[in-house]
Amino acid sequence: xxxxxxxxxxxxxxxxxxxxxxxxxxxNRQFSVNQxxxxxxxxxxxxxxxxxxxxxxxxxxxxxxxxxxxxxxIDEAGHKVVVLMVAGAVLALIVGSLxxxxxxxxxxxxxxxxxxxxxxxxxxxxxxLNLVSYGWLSMAGIAAAMWMVPRMFRTPLxxxxxAFFGACxxxxxxxxxxxxxxxxxxxxxxxxxxxxPVGILLGIGGACMAIALVDTARHRQVHHIYVTxxxxxxxxxxxxxxxxxxxxxxxxxxxxxxxxxxxFAHNVLGLWLTPLGxxxxxxxxxxxxxxxxxxxxxxxxxxxxxxxxYSQVGIHHLIGGPVPTWVVTLSIxxxxxxxxxxxxxxxxxxxxxxxxxxxxxxxxxLRFVSIGALMYTLASFQGSLEALRSINSVTHFTHYTVGHAxxxxxxxxxxxxxGAFYYMLPLLTxxxxxxxxxxxxxxxxxxxGFSIYFFAVSIGGWLQGMGxxxxxxxxxxxxxxxxxxxxxxxxxxxxxxFGHLIFAVHIAALLLNKQAVRSVASVQPAAIAETx
Amino acid sequence: xxxxxxxxxxxxxxxxxxxxxxxxxxxxxxxxIEEAPAGLQPYTAQELAGRxxxxxxxxxxxxxQQPRSHEQTLxxxxxxxGRPSVAADYVYDRPHQLGTMRTGPDLLNVGARLPxxxxxxxxxxxxxxxxxWSNMPAFPFLFEEKAQAEPGDMxxxxxxxxxxxxxxxxxxxxxxxxxxxxxSLDRSYPVDNExxxxxxxxxxxxxxxx
Numbered sequence: 001x002x003x004x005x006x007x008x009x010x011x012x013x014x015x016x017x018x019x020x021x022x023x024x025x026x027x028n029r030q031f032s033v034n035q036x037x038x039x040x041x042x043x044x045x046x047x048x049x050x051x052x053x054x055x056x057x058x059x060x061x062x063x064x065x066x067x068x069x070x071x072x073x074i075d076e077a078g079h080k081v082v083v084l085m086v087a088g089a090v091l092a093l094i095v096g097s098l099x100x101x102x103x104x105x106x107x108x109x110x111x112x113x114x115x116x117x118x119x120x121x122x123x124x125x126x127x128x129l130n131l132v133s134y135g136w137l138s139m140a141g142i143a144a145a146m147w148m149v150p151r152m153f154r155t156p157l158x159x160x161x162x163a164f165f166g167a168c169x170x171x172x173x174x175x176x177x178x179x180x181x182x183x184x185x186x187x188x189x190x191x192x193x194x195x196x197p198v199g200i201l202l203g204i205g206g207a208c209m210a211i212a213l214v215d216t217a218r219h220r221q222v223h224h225i226y227v228t229x230x231x232x233x234x235x236x237x238x239x240x241x242x243x244x245x246x247x248x249x250x251x252x253x254x255x256x257x258x259x260x261x262x263x264f265a266h267n268v269l270g271l272w273l274t275p276l277g278x279x280x281x282x283x284x285x286x287x288x289x290x291x292x293x294x295x296x297x298x299x300x301x302x303x304x305x306x307x308x309x310y311s312q313v314g315i316h317h318l319i320g321g322p323v324p325t326w327v328v329t330l331s332i333x334x335x336x337x338x339x340x341x342x343x344x345x346x347x348x349x350x351x352x353x354x355x356x357x358x359x360x361x362x363x364x365x366l367r368f369v370s371i372g373a374l375m376y377t378l379a380s381f382q383g384s385l386e387a388l389r390s391i392n393s394v395t396h397f398t399h400y401t402v403g404h405a406x407x408x409x410x411x412x413x414x415x416x417x418x419g420a421f422y423y424m425l426p427l428l429t430x431x432x433x434x435x436x437x438x439x440x441x442x443x444x445x446x447x448x449g450f451s452i453y454f455f456a457v458s459i460g461g462w463l464q465g466m467g468x469x470x471x472x473x474x475x476x477x478x479x480x481x482x483x484x485x486x487x488x489x490x491x492x493x494x495x496x497x498f499g500h501l502i503f504a505v506h507i508a509a510l511l512l513n514k515q516a517v518r519s520v521a522s523v524q525p526a527a528i529a530e531t532x
Numbered sequence: 533x534x535x536x537x538x539x540x541x542x543x544x545x546x547x548x549x550x551x552x553x554x555x556x557x558x559x560x561x562x563x564x565i566e567e568a569p570a571g572l573q574p575y576t577a578q579e580l581a582g583r584x585x586x587x588x589x590x591x592x593x594x595x596x597q598q599p600r601s602h603e604q605t606l607x608x609x610x611x612x613x614g615r616p617s618v619a620a621d622y623v624y625d626r627p628h629q630l631g632t633m634r635t636g637p638d639l640l641n642v643g644a645r646l647p648x649x650x651x652x653x654x655x656x657x658x659x660x661x662x663x664x665w666s667n668m669p670a671f672p673f674l675f676e677e678k679a680q681a682e683p684g685d686m687x688x689x690x691x692x693x694x695x696x697x698x699x700x701x702x703x704x705x706x707x708x709x710x711x712x713x714x715x716s717l718d719r720s721y722p723v724d725n726e727x728x729x730x731x732x733x734x735x736x737x738x739x740x741x742x
Contacts, residue, residue, distance in 0.1 A: 107635070123590055187627060225537070237544045311555075315555060322621065472610055479635075
């Protein structure tokens with residue numbers, strides 16, 4: 001009891017200290033950001049012009065196209081590496097979706113593909129997770145970052161060859177990780193299954209790309225660092241530390257390994273994939289509607305709040321388990337505190353979209369991004385509630401958690417990345433989407449597919465959780481009860497996978513088709529041309 | 533501060549360092565000083581080999597190894613999954629396999645609950661030969677089909693409809709190892725109050741309050 005009291009007191013004092021520092025810093029204008037800084041991603045005179053080539057082509061006047069031409073010159077240095085990462089990400093998404101679909105089928109058809117160890121449920125599910133997290137989401141996020149950072153900072157990507165090398169190494173590492181897991185060389189901790197030598201390779205690849213990004217930021221031609229870049233800087237600092245400590249061979253054992261495992265596995269979402277998604281949305285929403293975010297000062301609260309509170313929520317995965325009570329309680333308290341940064345981000349992003357609903361109706365790209373951002377709010381609220389002991393007793397150990405994970409990683413991060421690719425690729429390649437109607441088809445397939453998926457596992461998972469709390473309920477009874485929900489989940493998964501195939505085919509057509517060149521005017525505002 | 537790279541990076545790293553202290557280092561120290569309870573034996577070489585099978589086949593994605601306390605729910609004990617586990621129960625576990633999912637039952641005490649090797653071999657070869665409702669994968673690749681069992685072979689007992697055209701099913705070494713590990717899962721020995729303190733007792737408080 002004494003230790004518990006002391007540790008909670010220490011945590012309280014440290015938090016008070018951090019809060020005091022924050023107040024001091026704001027009072028001394030250390031943190032001063034103002035509404036003008038929110039406009040730093042726009043060229044002078046650009047505000048008021050919506051920007052999404054598939055939706056607002058007619059809005060573009062010669063001046064706007066001039067901005068595109070100038071930015072196209074900024075894009076040039078990073079062109080090769082961004083295209084490589086985009087291609088790799090989409091490939092990982094397709095293969096990852098197929099593995100996800102197979103594991104979903106196996107839960108209601110257990111003898112499907114049962115003859116080989118490679119295709120057993122425990123391995124297919126794990127290959128799915130590694131492909132979509134380290135393959136699709138991470139690579140899509142890094143690709144978007146390597147495209148946004150030079151544009152935000154108005155300077156071409158530095159060390160593009162190093163970044164290209166890093167991208168190749170990262171893709172090799174992800175491939176090796178999946179092969180190793182398939183062959184049974186798993187290290188056995190969730191989210192950390194890849195063998196540690198492969199982890200080193202992943203680290204080297206990530207470091208090369210990070211060096212290129214940091215070097216670009218150091219040569220920036222704008223004074224203010226836009227909010228998107230805070231999240232990217234945060235993610236770049238956090239992920240390597242998390243990964244290094246959690247993967248360190250031979251260091252962890254027993255329940256201590258479990259605490260490291262969940263400290264990592266929750267932070268890889270909160271401090272890596274979330275910053276990539278939130279940061280990308282912070283850039284794209286204002287760019288597409290052509291207006292700066294609603295209240296820029298609030299974004300400070302969103303960023304520092306995320307860092308302070310999200311970093312301590314991981315142990316809510318071990319509620320009721322063999323870990324000290326104080327650390328579980330600490331994580332539950334911080335899970336509740338997450339409402340603060342999440343509401344801050346919500347005010348900014350949803351406020352901006354709500355004030356410009358006309359753009360939401362016209363631009364499918366904006367629909368992907370802003371619905372993704374909305375799902376960040378919902379997934380975070382849901383996550384905070386799931387950390388309450390009373391709710392956790394029902395939802396822990398069930399498919400409800402799987403639904404929550406997909407609400408965050410799919411409905412939020414993946415949707416934002418779909419939108420990012422649809423916005424970015426025409427500008428990067430100077431080509432138009434060959435079949436703009438496919439954007440809508442992709443959108444509806446994944447929205448309907450995911451809705452079926454989410455409600456099936458959430459309702460089924462909740463009933464499963466109630467069943468597991470019921471004294472004397474036979475286990476087989478719960479398994480039988482779940483069957484229709486698991487079948488519905490597979491149907492949702494099929495629709496989502498179809499959506500991904502359309503996405504992939506469309507991107508392949510855009511990248512390979514050399515005909516449909518964008519009409520880019522040759523006008524170049526002198527002010528921008530100088531910085532290139 | 534938000535106009536310079538270094539302060540953002542330093543702030544971000546400092547916050548994560550604090551979280552690491554609270555979530556990794558301090559609980560790590562508290563947990564790692566725990567010694568094995570008197571009733572817990574280290575795994576044998578064969579059990580460790582079997583544990584490796586358990587890890588690489590991904591059993592953890594459907595089976596937890598952490599029964600809940602009676603303060604949280606009476607259901608875990610009623611299923612026969614055993615007393616609530618404490619940190620000391622896992623001192624020999626590398627990697628940990630606590631799990632977060634119960635598509636199947638909790639297995640921390642499966643060795644005490646289901647001690648029969650024959651039962652486990654049949655169940656691993658084809659779970660639906662025992663429970664028609666089971667959605668556990670079958671693991672036929674851990675076994676081999678023979679026309680006739682040889683001396684020393686461990687024959688899997690199967691109802692006729694699950695036996696492929698008159699052949700005999702024999703356990704391969706990985707199946708035998710895995711069963712040895714499952715049989716070793718038995719934390720039914722008692723633990724003293726001091727060891728019992730290192731588990732989440734947040735639900736006990738609530739029971740007192742009521």
